[in-house]
Amino acid sequence: xxxxxxxxxxxxxxxxxxxxxxxxxxxxxxxxxxxxxxxxxxxxxxxxxxxxxxxxxxxxxxxxxxxxxxxxxxxxxxxxxxxxxxxxxxxxxxxxxxxxxxxxxxxxxxxxxxxxxxxxxxxxxxxxxxxxxxxxxxxxxxxxxxxxxxxxxxxxxxxxxxxxxxxxxxxxxxxxxxxxxxxxxxxxxxxxxxxxxxxxxxxxxxxxxxxxxxxxxxxxxxxxxxxxxxxxxxxxxxxxxxxxxxxxxxx
Amino acid sequence: xxxxxxxxxxxxxxxxxxxxxxxxxxxxxxxxxxxxxxxxxxxxxxxxxxxxxxxxxxxxxxxxxxxxxxxxxxxxxxxxxxxxxxxxxxxxxxxxxxxxxxxxxxxxxxxxxxxxxxxxxxxxxxxxxxxxxxxxxxxxxxxxxxxxxxxxxxxxxxxxxxxxxxxxxxxxxxxxxxxxxxxxxxxxxxxxxxxxxxxxxxxxxxxxxxxxxxxxxxxxxxxxxxxxxxxxxxxxxxxxxxxxxxxxxxxxxxxxxxxxxxxxxxxxxxxxxxxxxxxxxxxxxxxxxxxxxxxxxxxxxxxxxxxxxxxxxxxxxxxxxxxxxxxxxxxxxxxxxxxxxxxxxxxxxxxxxxxxxxxxxxxxxxxxxxxxxxxxxxxxxxxxxxxxxxxxxxxxxxxxxxxxxxxxxxxxxxxxxxxxxxxxxx
Numbered sequence: 001x002x003x004x005x006x007x008x009x010x011x012x013x014x015x016x017x018x019x020x021x022x023x024x025x026x027x028x029x030x031x032x033x034x035x036x037x038x039x040x041x042x043x044x045x046x047x048x049x050x051x052x053x054x055x056x057x058x059x060x061x062x063x064x065x066x067x068x069x070x071x072x073x074x075x076x077x078x079x080x081x082x083x084x085x086x087x088x089x090x091x092x093x094x095x096x097x098x099x100x101x102x103x104x105x106x107x108x109x110x111x112x113x114x115x116x117x118x119x120x121x122x123x124x125x126x127x128x129x130x131x132x133x134x135x136x137x138x139x140x141x142x143x144x145x146x147x148x149x150x151x152x153x154x155x156x157x158x159x160x161x162x163x164x165x166x167x168x169x170x171x172x173x174x175x176x177x178x179x180x181x182x183x184x185x186x187x188x189x190x191x192x193x194x195x196x197x198x199x200x201x202x203x204x205x206x207x208x209x210x211x212x213x214x215x216x217x218x219x220x221x222x223x224x225x226x227x228x229x230x231x232x233x234x235x236x237x238x239x240x241x242x243x244x245x246x247x248x249x250x251x
Numbered sequence: 252x253x254x255x256x257x258x259x260x261x262x263x264x265x266x267x268x269x270x271x272x273x274x275x276x277x278x279x280x281x282x283x284x285x286x287x288x289x290x291x292x293x294x295x296x297x298x299x300x301x302x303x304x305x306x307x308x309x310x311x312x313x314x315x316x317x318x319x320x321x322x323x324x325x326x327x328x329x330x331x332x333x334x335x336x337x338x339x340x341x342x343x344x345x346x347x348x349x350x351x352x353x354x355x356x357x358x359x360x361x362x363x364x365x366x367x368x369x370x371x372x373x374x375x376x377x378x379x380x381x382x383x384x385x386x387x388x389x390x391x392x393x394x395x396x397x398x399x400x401x402x403x404x405x406x407x408x409x410x411x412x413x414x415x416x417x418x419x420x421x422x423x424x425x426x427x428x429x430x431x432x433x434x435x436x437x438x439x440x441x442x443x444x445x446x447x448x449x450x451x452x453x454x455x456x457x458x459x460x461x462x463x464x465x466x467x468x469x470x471x472x473x474x475x476x477x478x479x480x481x482x483x484x485x486x487x488x489x490x491x492x493x494x495x496x497x498x499x500x501x502x503x504x505x506x507x508x509x510x511x512x513x514x515x516x517x518x519x520x521x522x523x524x525x526x527x528x529x530x531x532x533x534x535x536x537x538x539x540x541x542x543x544x545x546x547x548x549x550x551x552x553x554x555x556x557x558x559x560x561x562x563x564x565x566x567x568x569x570x571x572x573x574x575x576x577x578x579x580x581x582x583x584x585x586x587x588x589x590x591x592x593x594x595x596x597x598x599x600x601x602x603x604x605x606x607x608x609x610x611x612x613x614x615x616x617x618x619x620x621x622x623x624x625x626x627x628x629x630x631x632x633x634x635x636x637x638x639x640x641x642x643x644x645x646x647x648x649x650x651x652x653x654x655x656x657x658x659x660x661x662x663x664x665x666x667x668x669x670x671x672x673x674x675x676x677x
Contacts, residue, residue: 050631051627051630051631052627052631053623053627073630073635073636074627074630074631075630075631075633075634075635075636075639077631078630078631078632078633079633083631084631086628086631089628090622090624090625090627090628091625092622092625092628092629092643092646093646093649094643094645094646094647094648094649094650095642095643095645095646099642100629100632100642103634103638103642104629104632104633104634105633107632107633107634107635107638108632108633111633111635143646160632164632164633
């Protein structure tokens with residue numbers, strides 16, 4: 001599904017290398033988790049994959065089902081099936097959540113040469129999905145993320161994911177700022193989307209999200225590289241012993 | 252202080268090129284305006300309120316030409332059930348206009364009204380004259396003297412539907428000078444719509460006298476012509492518990508100066524003035540607003556948003572004057588620009604002058620670019636860059652557009668904005 005090979009990335013503005021040769025393969029139907037200390041490059045990886053400005057890829061490749069992601073505009077990556085659930089979802093005053101969702105769904109369909117979703121069909125689907133995530137009608141009407149609590153913002157991200165039905169989902173610290181109940185709700189939303197055709201990359205600091213979204217593979221990232229890969233037990237090891245031991249072991 | 256000789260010479264040259272309409276009840280007001288104009292002189296660059304906007308094209312003798320834009324779009328308010336009054340290059344079109352009659356309204360034309368219309372005689376040029384202090388507005392005075400036509404409306408109750416003043420522009424070098432007078436009796440209610448570029452050069456005055464508890468709503472769209480020039484004035488006086496709400500949409504236009512002068516003379520009155528403009532390239536738009544609070548517990552709001560690109564220029568000069576004794580005044584003013592590139596310019600001069608001690612007044616002015624974070628967020632969800640930019644631009648304008656209470660009217664203007672954005676994608 002997602003194949004990253006020897007990816008090197010530096011900041012556009014300064015001569016600072018953030019990713020120093022990332023190799024990663026996420027298969028369809030699998031959930032991979034990336035854990036790592038602050039500043040290890042986890043969020044940068046998610047931004048580079050989704051096409052945010054400010055980064056320069058100096059070498060390496062990132063392919064989504066054989067398509068070269070790095071050659072594409074952010075909207076093309078989205079239409080190709082990539083989705084990033086933001087660590088800090090952006091507030092957009094003046095743009096209604098519904099308008100935004102419908103424009104996004106139909107823009108992707110159009111880009112893929114598919115028929116656009118009718119207003120009635122869209123409404124039906126969005127209401128059903130919103131209900132599952134306990135997103136009320138008022139939240140759908142309000143401007144995108146404006147005045148939303150931390151939990152509401154994250155649930156709104158998952159709602160977008162559910163509506164856009166991407167092939168490859170990247171969740172960037174979706175657990176940050178969430179209490180236990182909110183995290184459960186978000187995790188249920190994610191789990192409902194797990195299927196054989198979809199890959200997930202879950203970026204997190206802590207093990208606790210992975211109690212709810214059970215990963216197949218766990219990677220530890222440090223200083224711009226994936227330094228260790230293992231099963232779910234690796235996340236528990238981090239939880240119990242912190243990163244210091246693992247980092248010392250691979251150094 | 253006498254105006255400089257150079258200015259007065261230019262003013263005399265302009266006056267000499269115009270015909271003073273004569274033979275009606277407005278003669279005295281016109282003669283008075285002419286004398287005032289001769290004394291104050293037309294605007295010049297050094298005048299305090301013309302520093303950001305060159306008045307030349309509005310004052311010069313020769314009418315600057317403006318290409319006529321033929322649009323396949325339906326006229327802005329064509330879906331709205333309104334009484335249409337049509338002017339082509341400033342000339343009344345009886346064929347295209349509806350009969351000038353509506354319940355609770357007495358409608359006359361300035362050019363036809365030779366016999367004495369008492370209410371109009373006592374108002375014509377009166378609010379314009381009041382609006383000359385403390386800041387002179389010579390183009391308004393010129394209008395009072397030389398207006399060739401206009402609509403006089405006396406409202407005695409709640410008007411069953413709006414009046415739609417349609418200003419067509421068909422001749423490249425046309426000049427139009429129109430002067431409307433609207434008088435609302437206590438408790439009366441009227442909505443006036445205005446649409447169209449009107450002429451290559453348009454000078455328009457609207458005097459509105461809103462009596463106690465009356466309500467006046469005004470929504471206008473100044474046409475799509477790229478090269479037109481316009482100087483418009485609203486002079487309004489508000490009585491106790493009355494309401495005045497005005498919104499202007501401006502898309503294109505080489506030069507637009509919209510003055511709005513409002514006097515809150517009765518307690519608990521409400522005045523809202525708002526505007527949205529979008530300009531691309533050869534575009535200069537100036538909103539100059541002066542609101543005087545001269546009564547207690549009045550509320551005023553100014554909300555102006557400008558979207559500018561390719562060297563377009565936006566100007567906002569907004570003042571709130573709170574006179575001594577106008578306690579519990581609530582004054583609000585915001586002017587913002589969205590600069591879509593580095594070539595465009597927004598010049599703002601917000602002013603507060605307050606002589607009462609128990610008031611709430613606030614003002615703010617900002618200039619900014621498209622929010623890159625928001626743009627990336629939208630694009631990451633699959634919105635192409637141009638559509639995402641349009642969405643964010645509309646969102647920026649929304650705060651001003653939402654000042655229009657009527658959903659149908661608001662929708663009609665949003666459609667205009669969407670059309671413009673689609674035609675002007677970078």
